[in-house]
Amino acid sequence: MKTLLVYASKNGFTGKAAGLLAQKLAGDVQMVDLVREKAPDPAGYDTVVVGGSVYMGKVQPQVSAFLQQNTDVLLQKKLGLFLCCARLEQLEEQMKAAFPEPLYSHGVREHLGHAYDFQRMNFFERAIIRKLAKVSESEECLNTGNLEQLAGALG
Numbered sequence: 001m002k003t004l005l006v007y008a009s010k011n012g013f014t015g016k017a018a019g020l021l022a023q024k025l026a027g028d029v030q031m032v033d034l035v036r037e038k039a040p041d042p043a044g045y046d047t048v049v050v051g052g053s054v055y056m057g058k059v060q061p062q063v064s065a066f067l068q069q070n071t072d073v074l075l076q077k078k079l080g081l082f083l084c085c086a087r088l089e090q091l092e093e094q095m096k097a098a099f100p101e102p103l104y105s106h107g108v109r110e111h112l113g114h115a116y117d118f119q120r121m122n123f124f125e126r127a128i129i130r131k132l133a134k135v136s137e138s139e140e141c142l143n144t145g146n147l148e149q150l151a152g153a154l155g
């Protein structure tokens, strides 16, 4: 079984979560960082997993472009969709915005947690997170239960 796992990350956590997920998936897994690499044609894979993180309500544009360009092919595949983001009260809304229909309904969706990395955030990001999230130190919260669940569902 061949799996394509494409993801986009700004401060690194989504890449880390994608790597841990890849270790749990059976068969041959190809990971592609959409920010740095060109995505291969998903037609040649049995399973496709797409992940991103949310900034000011939006997933990375590379994730949106990949989904838009490959919607028809992705609807023929076993599809995993995951987000890394901190605002759980907005999770469903953000999932729907990141993974629009019909892919939202077709895919298995999970939230894999979030991290704030103050070393990697820029000045403005640090200020926003201190003010809005009331967090002033780096933190990492990987949802291992959801990660196992997603890996299990993708078989």
Ligand SMILES: Cc1cc2nc3c(=O)[nH]c(=O)nc-3n(C[C@H](O)[C@H](O)[C@H](O)COP(=O)(O)O)c2cc1C
Pocket: 008, 009, 010, 011, 012, 013, 014, 015, 052, 053, 054, 055, 056, 057, 058, 084, 085, 086, 087, 088, 090, 094, 113, 114, 115, 116, 121, 124, 125, 126, 128, 129
């Ligand atoms: C400036 C900034 C804005 C953010 N905006 C949102 C948001 O709108 N909704 C949300 O759920 N999480 C938000 N987050 C939390 C990120 O989604 C979370 O930190 C995520 O793990 C980042 O993943 P990455 O390290 O792969 O980029 C924000 C974080 C930062 C630093």
